[in-house]
Amino acid sequence: MAQVIQRLMLAQTMIQTDNHTLATAQARRCLVIHNPTAGRRRKKRMLAVVERLRELGCTVTAMQTTQRGDAEAFARAASADDYDVIVAAGGDGTVNEVVNGMVAGTGGVALAVIPLGTANVLALEIGLDPKDEERIARAIAHGPARTIHLGVANGRHFVLMAGAGLDAHVVEGVNIALKRATGKLAYVVESAKQAFGYDFPEITVRANGEIYEGRMAVACKGRYYGGPFIAAPGASLESPKLEVCILPKTGVAGVMRYGLALPMNRLSDLPEVMVISAESMIIQGPRGAPLQGDGDIVARLPAEISIARETVQLIVPE
Numbered sequence: 001m002a003q004v005i006q007r008l009m010l011a012q013t014m015i016q017t018d019n020h021t022l023a024t025a026q027a028r029r030c031l032v033i034h035n036p037t038a039g040r041r042r043k044k045r046m047l048a049v050v051e052r053l054r055e056l057g058c059t060v061t062a063m064q065t066t067q068r069g070d071a072e073a074f075a076r077a078a079s080a081d082d083y084d085v086i087v088a089a090g091g092d093g094t095v096n097e098v099v100n101g102m103v104a105g106t107g108g109v110a111l112a113v114i115p116l117g118t119a120n121v122l123a124l125e126i127g128l129d130p131k132d133e134e135r136i137a138r139a140i141a142h143g144p145a146r147t148i149h150l151g152v153a154n155g156r157h158f159v160l161m162a163g164a165g166l167d168a169h170v171v172e173g174v175n176i177a178l179k180r181a182t183g184k185l186a187y188v189v190e191s192a193k194q195a196f197g198y199d200f201p202e203i204t205v206r207a208n209g210e211i212y213e214g215r216m217a218v219a220c221k222g223r224y225y226g227g228p229f230i231a232a233p234g235a236s237l238e239s240p241k242l243e244v245c246i247l248p249k250t251g252v253a254g255v256m257r258y259g260l261a262l263p264m265n266r267l268s269d270l271p272e273v274m275v276i277s278a279e280s281m282i283i284q285g286p287r288g289a290p291l292q293g294d295g296d297i298v299a300r301l302p303a304e305i306s307i308a309r310e311t312v313q314l315i316v317p318e
């Protein structure tokens, strides 16, 4: 860890003093792990960023996934002897895989992102516009590193959030073809479908010696949820705490209420919504019900969720 910070700081100093020296001598060695199925197949954007990284003096090795699990395996095998930065080129699910590979690997490598997904919540958290190729490349090449804390749910790490209840069922049920064709609209369609068929079983959160009851619970590491929508205003990637949103309402009325409050950034202001801060918790509900982490199903209930021992160095824009 100290080694990676030192190396990144050195690169940082070099750029402030002498751009040319950084481009030739202190350029970051990047492993780009690309999920070609993420988002609406934005390969052009990925290639443009890679080209710019090379112009900025970085060495770039690109690997493409062919199936779920590849990104994790590639990241696990990446050593600090060969790379300074692993760049997750995909959506938040790809970032999640890369991070799980990094924490299982030898360490000493930082994380960066080329956001190509549907929601790109991590990019939003660090103020990176997915369309701004120049800024993405500059961040990867020269950006500072921040230490971020991860969550872990039943042994699986997550960067942004882990949720149980309707949202996990929506993630599990969303039509992938529709998601590729329409992006976020597919989640709206699936939420509407689920609102009529889902029976909203009770979800309990045991944390800080208390038991909280609701119908949906989301343990947030980041502030944003599903897009540029703030669900947990007090959450921070850099904080070793989880902010847990517990939503009690059921049925179509509840889904509409929360579905309207979220884009207005008013979710946590609703009187019945509880937001608690915790380092660890147990989320219970129907045994085997899905738990989504960073937008993919990562575990089943009951879920033990806590702040992970491991941290990650995340490259952010200057």
Ligand SMILES: Nc1ncnc2c1ncn2[C@@H]1O[C@H](COP(=O)(O)OP(=O)(O)OP(=O)(O)O)[C@@H](O)[C@H]1O
Pocket (backbone or CB within 6 Å): 035, 036, 037, 038, 039, 040, 065, 066, 067, 068, 069, 070, 071, 090, 091, 092, 093, 094, 095, 097, 116, 117, 118, 119, 120, 121, 294, 295, 296
């Ligand atoms: N080559 C591949 N073929 C099929 N699935 C893949 C491949 N590579 C990665 N995956 C899986 O694709 C899933 C979705 O990826 P990702 O989340 O990055 O994109 P997205 O769903 O379009 O974006 P977002 O999370 O922003 O909605 C992840 O679960 C990942 O494990």
